[in-house]
Amino acid sequence: xxxxxxxxxxxxxxxxxxxxxxxxxxxxxxxxxxxxxxxxxxxxxxxxxxxxxxxxxxxxxxxxxxxxxxxxxxxxxxxxxxxxxxxxxxxxxxxxxxxxxxxxxxxxxxxxxxxxxxxxxxxxxxxxxxxxxxxxxxxxxxxxxxxxxxxxxxxxxxxxxxxxxxxxxxxxxxxxxxxxxxxxxxxxxxxxxxxxxxxxxxxxxxxxxxxxxxxxxxxxxxxxxxxxxxxxxxxxxxxxxxxxxxxxxxxxxxxxxxxxxxxxxxxxxxxxx
Amino acid sequence: xxxxxxxxxxxxxxxxxxxxxxxxxxxxxxxxxxxxxxxxxxxxxxxxxxxxxxxxxxxxxxxxxxxxxxxxxxxxxxxxxxxxxxxxxxxxxxxxxxxxxxxxxxxxxxxxxxxxxxxxxxxxxxxxxxxxxxxxxxxxxxxxxxxxxxxxxxxxxxxxxxxxxxxxxxxxxxxxxxxxxxxxxxxxxxxxxxxxxxxxxxxxxxxxxxxxxxxxxxxxxxxxxxxxxxxxxxxxxxxxxxxxxxxxxxxxxxxxxxxxxxxxxxxxxxxxx
Numbered sequence: 001x002x003x004x005x006x007x008x009x010x011x012x013x014x015x016x017x018x019x020x021x022x023x024x025x026x027x028x029x030x031x032x033x034x035x036x037x038x039x040x041x042x043x044x045x046x047x048x049x050x051x052x053x054x055x056x057x058x059x060x061x062x063x064x065x066x067x068x069x070x071x072x073x074x075x076x077x078x079x080x081x082x083x084x085x086x087x088x089x090x091x092x093x094x095x096x097x098x099x100x101x102x103x104x105x106x107x108x109x110x111x112x113x114x115x116x117x118x119x120x121x122x123x124x125x126x127x128x129x130x131x132x133x134x135x136x137x138x139x140x141x142x143x144x145x146x147x148x149x150x151x152x153x154x155x156x157x158x159x160x161x162x163x164x165x166x167x168x169x170x171x172x173x174x175x176x177x178x179x180x181x182x183x184x185x186x187x188x189x190x191x192x193x194x195x196x197x198x199x200x201x202x203x204x205x206x207x208x209x210x211x212x213x214x215x216x217x218x219x220x221x222x223x224x225x226x227x228x229x230x231x232x233x234x235x236x237x238x239x240x241x242x243x244x245x246x247x248x249x250x251x252x253x254x255x256x257x258x259x260x261x262x263x264x265x266x267x268x269x270x271x272x273x
Numbered sequence: 274x275x276x277x278x279x280x281x282x283x284x285x286x287x288x289x290x291x292x293x294x295x296x297x298x299x300x301x302x303x304x305x306x307x308x309x310x311x312x313x314x315x316x317x318x319x320x321x322x323x324x325x326x327x328x329x330x331x332x333x334x335x336x337x338x339x340x341x342x343x344x345x346x347x348x349x350x351x352x353x354x355x356x357x358x359x360x361x362x363x364x365x366x367x368x369x370x371x372x373x374x375x376x377x378x379x380x381x382x383x384x385x386x387x388x389x390x391x392x393x394x395x396x397x398x399x400x401x402x403x404x405x406x407x408x409x410x411x412x413x414x415x416x417x418x419x420x421x422x423x424x425x426x427x428x429x430x431x432x433x434x435x436x437x438x439x440x441x442x443x444x445x446x447x448x449x450x451x452x453x454x455x456x457x458x459x460x461x462x463x464x465x466x467x468x469x470x471x472x473x474x475x476x477x478x479x480x481x482x483x484x485x486x487x488x489x490x491x492x493x494x495x496x497x498x499x500x501x502x503x504x505x506x507x508x509x510x511x512x513x514x515x516x517x518x519x520x521x522x523x524x525x526x527x528x529x530x531x532x533x534x535x536x537x538x539x540x541x542x543x544x545x546x
Contacts, residue, residue: 048313049516049519052515052516148428148429149422151425153422155320156421156422162439163440163443166436170436241325242321242322243321243322
């Protein structure tokens with residue numbers, strides 16, 4: 001298996017959101033080579049059907065396999081919810097999503113045995129967080145709430161804004177009253193609202209960002225399969241299905257201390273896969 | 274040409290928004306058969322690149338041609354802005370968009386010679402309204418403003434809501450101060466915000482809904498080409514690229530007095546075209 005160690009890890013998302021996952025993976029595993037795909041021509045996934053998301057995920061996995069990846073991270077919550085189980089059965093390399101790591105962390109935090117989840121319409125309707133948390137601890141009650149305006153508000157750049165605060169107050173009113181003591185940020189855009197959500201929710205609710213937990217899980221997975229890189233500083237290749245320049249600008253900003261790894265962004269026609 | 278008269282009119286949009294255009298066409302031309310395509314698997318178009326929108330529009334036109342349409346209405350402002358000119362050159366049947374009819378109407382209303390346009394990022398950045406209005410009257414100044422949160426707010430159902438009002442106040446502050454006396458609703462979702470926008474903008478600004486103007490233009494186009502239907506009550510066939518049931522529910526509500534024409538909604542794989 002040793003020749004597998006230098007192969008890249010494939011990460012995919014509906015768009016830019018998964019860069020928060022890529023960043024945590026670089027921080028935890030700086031020597032890994034990464035191939036990232038953002039499906040910007042078909043974003044968002046959160047409002048689309050399970051069948052469509054499985055179809056899109058299959059195409060992306062086919063593309064990543066062509067790039068010779070050794071493992072795949074589904075960085076999108078909706079795709080993790082709708083497509084991961086199906087894809088996993090069809091695949092001969094390890095694959096993980098963001099749902100299980102985030103769900104697991106929340107069960108370790110909660111004392112009230114009440115966990116909240118916020119996400120897209122698709123993720124919340126799938127009840128995947130609830131189902132998985134109940135396999136870990138059947139006593140935990142899971143309260144979900146779809147927050148469809150959070151992604152467009154983040155993309156508008158209104159992450160510290162009165163209007164976004166009012167939207168959050170409305171979405172989370174019942175959540176606050178429900179007695180949850182941990183809240184999973186079940187969409188890759190939401191960590192950018194962390195400060196605002198803390199203000200709205202108060203100190204008694206701990207926010208769980210699945211990005212960090214996913215990086216830990218990936219580390220474990222690579223070790224278990226004896227495919228962790230023992231090379232030098234990793235590479236970062238980015239592919240998208242729409243305009244590469246717009247994505248590059250966003251990525252440069254999002255990747256913080258790893259901004260220098262953002263070099264060329266290449267557009268591909270994902271429909272051909 | 275007489276055998277062409279009973280062929281259907283093709284209408285397409287990125288999703289449900291174009292139903293407002295279909296409704297106005299039915300009101301004006303109740304005997305026309307209509308084939309509607311909503312690209313719900315790839316919605317929205319407003320944030321995507323020109324090249325991607327041309328590629329999507331080509332696929333849809335190919336599908337509509339297979340359905341044997343006699344003319345095509347591009348019911349989406351972004352696709353009208355980005356793809357109409359290109360597609361028109363490649364096509365052997367008449368095609369119209371929503372931009373020119375709406376732009377023309379605004380030039381007939383304005384007395385201050387200042388016209389406003391609101392729309393998606395793509396539509397506003399394209400400057401298509403501005404360019405076309407200037408060919409009609411070079412003295413008219415056009416003030417554009419992208420309002421990316423309006424579509425998600427409408428889809429959330431918050432069409433008469435304090436938060437939406439605050440968003441509109443912020444987006445339209447400069448527009449109000451600019452002296453425009455007519456404002457083009459340059460996105461098919463926006464007519465649903467008509468009441469709220471009137472409240473925010475006051476009585477001195479007339480709202481222009483391109484849907485009505487587009488139906489008038491289509492009527493003219495069919496007569497000019499001698500392909501207007503002389504048959505009975507028209508049919509309405511709906512095709513979508515994602516979940517048909519969700520679309521059907523929305524269409525039943527949107528089509529008002531023509532709700533009974535919404536029967537089967539069929540899903541197709543638009544990537545195959």
